[in-house]
Amino acid sequence: MGQFFNNLLQDINAFLWGxxxxxxQEITTLAEDSWIGYLLAAIIQAALLLHVLAAGTxxxxxxxxxxxxxxxxxxxxxxVGGKFGWLQSIADGIKLLCKEDLIPDEADSLLFRIAPYxxxxxxFAALIVLPFSDGWVAQQLNIGAFFILAIMGLExxxxxxxxxxxxxxxxxxxxxREAAQVISYxxxxxxxVVVPVLLVGSMNLGTIANYQAGxxxxxxxxxxxxxxxxxxxxxxxxxxSVNRAPFDLxxxxxxxxxxxHTEYSGMRWSLLFMxxxxxxxxxxxxxxxxxxxxxxxxxxxxxxxxxGTESWYLAQMANLVGCLNFVLxxxxxxxxxxxxxxxxxxxxxxxxxTMCLKxxxxxxxxxxxxxxxxxxxxxxxxxDLAPARSDLTEHxxxxxxxxxxxxxxxxxxxxxxxxxx
Amino acid sequence: MLDPTLINNKNIEYDAQTNEMLxxxxxxxxxxxxxLRLIIRTDGEIVSEIQPHIGYLHRCAEKIGEHLSxxxxxxxxxxxxxxxxMNMNLGWSLTVExxxxxxxxxxxxxxxxxxxxxxxxxxxxxxMGAYGLDLGTASPFFYAIREREKILDLFEKxxxxxxxxxxxxxxxxxxxxxxxxxxxxxxxxxxxEPIIKQYHTLLTTNAIFLKRTCNLGxxxxxxxxxxxxxxxxxxxxxxxxxxxxxxxxxxxEMYDGYDFEVIVxxxxxxxxxxxxxxxxxxxxxxxxxxxxxxxMLEVIQSIKLIRQSFEKYQSIPEPIEKPLKLQQKLxxxxxxxxxxxxxGQMGFGLFSEGDPIPWKVRARSSCFCNLSVLPELxxxxxxxxxxxxxxxxxxxxxxxxx
Amino acid sequence: xxxxLIASVDWHSFFFxxxxxxxxxxxxxxxxxxxxxxxxxxxxxxxxxxAGLFFLAGAHFVGAVQLMVYxxxxxxxxxxxxxxxxx
Numbered sequence: 001m002g003q004f005f006n007n008l009l010q011d012i013n014a015f016l017w018g019x020x021x022x023x024x025q026e027i028t029t030l031a032e033d034s035w036i037g038y039l040l041a042a043i044i045q046a047a048l049l050l051h052v053l054a055a056g057t058x059x060x061x062x063x064x065x066x067x068x069x070x071x072x073x074x075x076x077x078x079x080v081g082g083k084f085g086w087l088q089s090i091a092d093g094i095k096l097l098c099k100e101d102l103i104p105d106e107a108d109s110l111l112f113r114i115a116p117y118x119x120x121x122x123x124f125a126a127l128i129v130l131p132f133s134d135g136w137v138a139q140q141l142n143i144g145a146f147f148i149l150a151i152m153g154l155e156x157x158x159x160x161x162x163x164x165x166x167x168x169x170x171x172x173x174x175x176x177r178e179a180a181q182v183i184s185y186x187x188x189x190x191x192x193v194v195v196p197v198l199l200v201g202s203m204n205l206g207t208i209a210n211y212q213a214g215x216x217x218x219x220x221x222x223x224x225x226x227x228x229x230x231x232x233x234x235x236x237x238x239x240x241s242v243n244r245a246p247f248d249l250x251x252x253x254x255x256x257x258x259x260x261h262t263e264y265s266g267m268r269w270s271l272l273f274m275x276x277x278x279x280x281x282x283x284x285x286x287x288x289x290x291x292x293x294x295x296x297x298x299x300x301x302x303x304x305x306x307x308g309t310e311s312w313y314l315a316q317m318a319n320l321v322g323c324l325n326f327v328l329x330x331x332x333x334x335x336x337x338x339x340x341x342x343x344x345x346x347x348x349x350x351x352x353x354t355m356c357l358k359x360x361x362x363x364x365x366x367x368x369x370x371x372x373x374x375x376x377x378x379x380x381x382x383x384d385l386a387p388a389r390s391d392l393t394e395h396x397x398x399x400x401x402x403x404x405x406x407x408x409x410x411x412x413x414x415x416x417x418x419x420x421x
Numbered sequence: 422m423l424d425p426t427l428i429n430n431k432n433i434e435y436d437a438q439t440n441e442m443l444x445x446x447x448x449x450x451x452x453x454x455x456x457l458r459l460i461i462r463t464d465g466e467i468v469s470e471i472q473p474h475i476g477y478l479h480r481c482a483e484k485i486g487e488h489l490s491x492x493x494x495x496x497x498x499x500x501x502x503x504x505x506x507m508n509m510n511l512g513w514s515l516t517v518e519x520x521x522x523x524x525x526x527x528x529x530x531x532x533x534x535x536x537x538x539x540x541x542x543x544x545x546x547x548x549m550g551a552y553g554l555d556l557g558t559a560s561p562f563f564y565a566i567r568e569r570e571k572i573l574d575l576f577e578k579x580x581x582x583x584x585x586x587x588x589x590x591x592x593x594x595x596x597x598x599x600x601x602x603x604x605x606x607x608x609x610x611x612x613x614e615p616i617i618k619q620y621h622t623l624l625t626t627n628a629i630f631l632k633r634t635c636n637l638g639x640x641x642x643x644x645x646x647x648x649x650x651x652x653x654x655x656x657x658x659x660x661x662x663x664x665x666x667x668x669x670x671x672x673x674e675m676y677d678g679y680d681f682e683v684i685v686x687x688x689x690x691x692x693x694x695x696x697x698x699x700x701x702x703x704x705x706x707x708x709x710x711x712x713x714x715x716x717m718l719e720v721i722q723s724i725k726l727i728r729q730s731f732e733k734y735q736s737i738p739e740p741i742e743k744p745l746k747l748q749q750k751l752x753x754x755x756x757x758x759x760x761x762x763x764x765g766q767m768g769f770g771l772f773s774e775g776d777p778i779p780w781k782v783r784a785r786s787s788c789f790c791n792l793s794v795l796p797e798l799x800x801x802x803x804x805x806x807x808x809x810x811x812x813x814x815x816x817x818x819x820x821x822x823x
Numbered sequence: 824x825x826x827x828l829i830a831s832v833d834w835h836s837f838f839f840x841x842x843x844x845x846x847x848x849x850x851x852x853x854x855x856x857x858x859x860x861x862x863x864x865x866x867x868x869x870x871x872x873x874a875g876l877f878f879l880a881g882a883h884f885v886g887a888v889q890l891m892v893y894x895x896x897x898x899x900x901x902x903x904x905x906x907x908x909x910x
């Protein structure tokens with residue numbers, strides 16, 4: 001996405017500079033370093049991503065109510081905004097905005113106020129490197145997968161602080177559980193993320209995604225049985241790391257009243273809530289990018305538009321379809337999370353830790369070594385069935401031209417020592 | 422200072438003791454089933470001591486009973502165990518009838534049995550659903566409520582109320598069931614019986630459910646007797662005792678000629694007259710899972726009883742009698758009668774000095790005794806196990822506090 | 824011409840200074856604060872700003888490692904320890 005806007009802004013910039021009477025040579029150099037272009041691009045991207053977070057929360061809350069209602073043999077919201085209660089989440093949002101904002105006397109008010117912002121910024125920051133379609137990404141990092149993992153580890157901070165700063169014992173319990181749980185589940189989660197990274201040979205989410213272009217057999221989940229199992233381990237650990245049932249121990253309502261957000265109300269609470277839904281989407285999105293063919297549909301219908309040199313508009317249309325594809329697949333995973341939440345009872349804290357340390361970590365390691373062996377022994381995989389995209393290019397930071405980074409042309413990638421140009 | 426008993430036990434962990442924390446759970450906690458208040462002393466996630474505090478729902482029901490006639494006190498029994506109000510009505514009515522030495526007709530007995538067993542099903546359904554809520558899954562509760570609504574519909578057709586029925590009164594019932602009621606009840610049972618399988622899938626055999634309930638809060642036979650436990654808590658510990666079979670003849674004659682089994686584990690298994698899941702390996706007699714399971718099986722027995730009562734009720738053509746007006750003076754005497762309510766033995770005491778109004782009224786709550794084992798069961802468990810254990814005892818604060 | 828001047832501002836230096844000052848400011852906060860949990864929060868700020876410096880230098884991997892290991896791991900463990908002990 002960044003590249004797209006950059007190009008657009010560069011064109012605009014060049015046009016404006018051209019009006020001012022500069023030659024094309026000068027324009028190119030100016031556009032390359034145009035900070036206005038970058039600023040505008042950054043603002044637009046931030047606004048778009050914020051809307052992903054906010055609108056995502058609204059839609060997923062609605063979906064959660066509807067799905068949970070259906071699971072529980074009732075209808076869910078039916079009145080606000082027509083037959084299907086479309087506006088229920090908006091109504092809830094307005095209610096939350098109007099609610100009194102309480103800070104308990106016992107609370108550490110500074111930390112109490114900071115905590116939701118920390119949570120939501122972490123949840124938001126993870127979206128920066130999440131590509132929604134080919135090139136539609138705010139910042140194409142070579143280490144995208146790793147960056148998302150690192151950022152997701154930050155989100156726990158808001159929760160811990162919220163729990164600690166509330167000055168309530170129940171909240172403290174929630175915070176302690178969250179800290180223990182998220183730190184533990186980061187390990188198997190990272191192990192599972194490593195699998196596609198190794199298969200493709202890149203941490204760049206764009207490269208991993210483009211590797212899976214073509215038929216659905218090219219998706220990395222179908223690479224071999226180990227990869228298939230690894231996806232489910234990833235998904236389980238993902239549920240655990242975003243605190244969804246049956247691992248929602250930090251907010252276990254039957255034990256800890258509401259866990260870390262017991263003392264929160266109004267907008268602060270809804271920020272914590274939005275952070276949870278945001279990271280649900282991030283985890284699902286990462287899973288889709290790594291295992292489920294990213295923005296490529298099961299059949300290569302629109303792929304020729306992007307690969308060919310036909311037209312810029314066709315390519316953008318294909319990207320749009322890809323974006324829809326990606327959002328659809330991620331939302332499906334989110335709905336699976338909702339489904340799981342309303343079906344299963346909650347685990348106990350020791351069982352959650354046992355599950356992580358005794359099952360998830362070894363299983364993810366087995367998956368990792370299994371995939372490695374598969375590659376090493378060159379066992380044929382489903383991925384070989386259909387030809388992959390012919391013009392698969394590595395998405396190493398395509399000619400990074402940020403004015404904020406010096407000497408980017410000479411940058412050498414840390415992993416393979418290749419010059420990244 | 423260190424506790425000398427712990428030093429003698431060579432408790433190694435005592436060296437690395439962290440600070441214990443005192444937490445107050447309830448009376449506004451979501452999983453204390455109403456207004457139970459628990460003071461918990463914890464070391465991290467481990468509970469070292471727990472102390473229940475009760476009385477937040479005390480409404481002086483027994484004292485009020487000293488100022489009302491026996492029939493007027495019926496609504497107060499409704500509000501004791503408000504999830505099984507029919508059974509509460511029955512307990513008090515039988516007590517009054519026993520004092521008056523009044524024998525009701527056989528047909529009325531069949532009707533009462535039908536109604537009370539329906540009440541038992543409704544109560545166990547809520548118990549099951551709320552247990553799911555305690556363990557963190559909301560869906561079984563909605564399923565349970567869905568079925569309970571149908572029972573309440575039946576009750577509403579019989580007496581007009583949906584929660585506090587005051588239906589069974591001394592000497593009879595408020596009004597006979599309307600035309601076609603039995604067919605509707607039959608239809609409900611036909612619909613309900615297969616659904617129980619869903620509950621077993623959702624909870625009883627669910628892997629996480631097993632992990633959360635098996636081998637937890639084990640109540641030994643001796644302790645169950647020592648603490649005066651009753652109902653599913655007692656039978657979950659493997660004691661074959663049910664007042665419907667072993668109780669006062671004045672009560673058990675209601676169940677004469679009925680074929681039903683007392684649900685209790687015998688030689689590692691439960692009576693097999695219905696396809697139900699086997700006892701899992703990790704479950705131990707007297708743990709939360711067994712208490713829950715006994716309730717689930719009792720529902721099936723109740724269905725059996727209700728099915729039998731239809732024929733017996735319909736085979737007697739003459740109408741049921743009108744209830745007693747109870748305007749006369751009560752005979753002198755002391756009567757204490759226990760009945761098998763869904764949550765255990767519900768006893769009512771009636772002490773009469775020869776006035777129309779009882780001199781004293783007493784209620785013996787089953788949940789009170791069942792709750793009293795809580796400090797015993799909750800020693801050394803995890804914090805998250807407290808809702809699990811409290812839920813398996815299936816307490817009802819309205820009955821405990823009265 | 825004016826725009827050219829703006830374009831020639833050394834944004835790299837600007838962000839370098841910004842992150843550097845943030846790191847130093849939070850570090851001072853750690854020293855001056857009395858509350859150990861707040862210190863941990865300031866430490867997050869410092870380490871986060873250092874991660875920002877790494878990103879600025881184009882060392883994305885080191886920056887992400889900084890975030891993951893120090894901010895996401897070490898400080899969380901530190902907070903965890905504080906919560907276990909402090910009263």
